[in-house]
């Protein structure tokens with residue numbers, strides 16, 4: 372039963388249009404090529420996981436795709452064209468270490484709403500809904516920076532969803548969370564995906580990958596080692612890097 | 628010869644018998660200083676935030692300039708403003724020389740670099756934390772600066788305080804452009820200088836004590852405000 376569902380989703384996704392593409396993307400810093408000729412396609416409505424060891428370049432790749440860093444070579448395409456300001460407005464990102472403004476929880480949400488041009492009564496309504504969704508209503512007046520890690524992640528996710536993005540980048544959103552918080556985050560992501568938001572997520576968690584992924588891009592030392600439907604990559608990995616990963620063997624960047 | 632104890636007690640008598648003359652001088656001091664600090668913040672806060680949060684050509688030079696101008700000698704500023712405002716200067720027709728406004732202008736020139744340079748430091752640190760989030764949200768320059776200044780407001784109170792300290796204690800520039808005219812441009816510092824040279828030490832010391840008290844009170848009030856506001860809502 373589960374397999375049929377898993378098999379169907381990629382097929383359905385494969386027919387949808389490319390939302391974001393990377394063509395031969397490279398990034399160099401300090402004389403090192405940290406991202407090396409990455410090409411990939413993110414399809415509208417898909418859930419793509421970026422996996423790979425610490426230091427493989429996952430966070431850097433997200434930054435490049437999101438347009439926070441200029442690539443040294445190659446390009447990123449948004450709906451087939453060079454990203455403009457509408458692309459920026461249609462994307463949002465939850466960072467590996469969430470950035471909280473030195474304001475209350477509510478003020479963090481209000482700020483994001485204001486920046487999307489939502490003000491007045493509508494802003495109050497939407498902020499209230501976001502608080503409720505993230506289970507943060509009781510903490511609305513607390514300074515965001517004193518929240519626990521899990522609460523901060525929920526706030527960061529609620530804030531990222533506030534502008535109704537088309538594409539959501541998540542960099543290990545649950546890496547330091549307990550199962551209950553992880554479940555809350557995952558259900559928020561699920562709900563967003565059900566509304567049509569395209570998801571690109573970095574994760575190290577195999578269980579989470581099985582629950583949340585359609586496609587996997589496996590990075591190794593800044594290069595795409597393997598890409599394909601989740602089931603295929605995790606069950607029948609072709610690359611040595613992904614195979615070592617799924618078998619739980621140590622396989623570091625220097626092994627290559 | 629004078630005895631310090633005698634002068635001290637006479638100075639306190641002067642303060643306790645608070646008269647028109649005294650209140651005039653203190654009030655003008657505060658008016659000039661607070662106006663100058665206000666104007667300096669109006670210019671220095673956005674300028675400092677701009678330099679702190681954005682990379683642009685000339686940013687390095689501007690930073691060096693601001694830091695250097697923090698140590699501007701007041702008499703040089705006084706001379707510069709004097710030349711600008713004197714009858715034959717470019718702003719001569721405005722007839723501002725020897726008015727409180729001239730003193731405000733001179734002090735604003737002195738204090739603005741302090742406010743801007745310190746603001747730059749504060750904003751740069753905060754922007755280091757916020758930059759990626761702001762970029763991700765696609766914020767425009769204006770919104771970035773407004774958000775940074777707002778979130779740094781408690782640190783910036785200390786910045787304004789540093790500007791206040793510099794302005795209220797300053798004597799060289801206001802003496803040159805204000806002229807220390809009785810009932811018109813006489814402030815605490817210039818009066819202290821004048822009365823000391825005249826040997827009128829009681830009045831000079833009384834004003835000195837008042838100046839010190841004002842500095843202490845202003846600092847205490849701002850610090851208390853800051854501490855309670857930070858405690859109440861923000862970490």
Ligand SMILES: Nc1ncnc2c1ncn2[C@@H]1O[C@H](COP(=O)(O)OP(=O)(O)OP(=O)(O)O)[C@@H](O)[C@H]1O
Pocket residue numbers: 400401405423424425426427428429430431432467
């Ligand atoms: N701006 C930069 N300048 C120089 N090196 C960098 C820069 N950013 C990242 N790196 C290096 O690039 C490599 C990849 O970093 P990245 O943060 O993308 O790893 P990651 O795959 O997200 O790892 P993790 O799983 O630990 O989060 C690391 O070795 C890192 O030290």
Ligand SMILES: [Mg+2]
Pocket residue numbers: 429430431467542
């Ligand atoms: Mg990372």
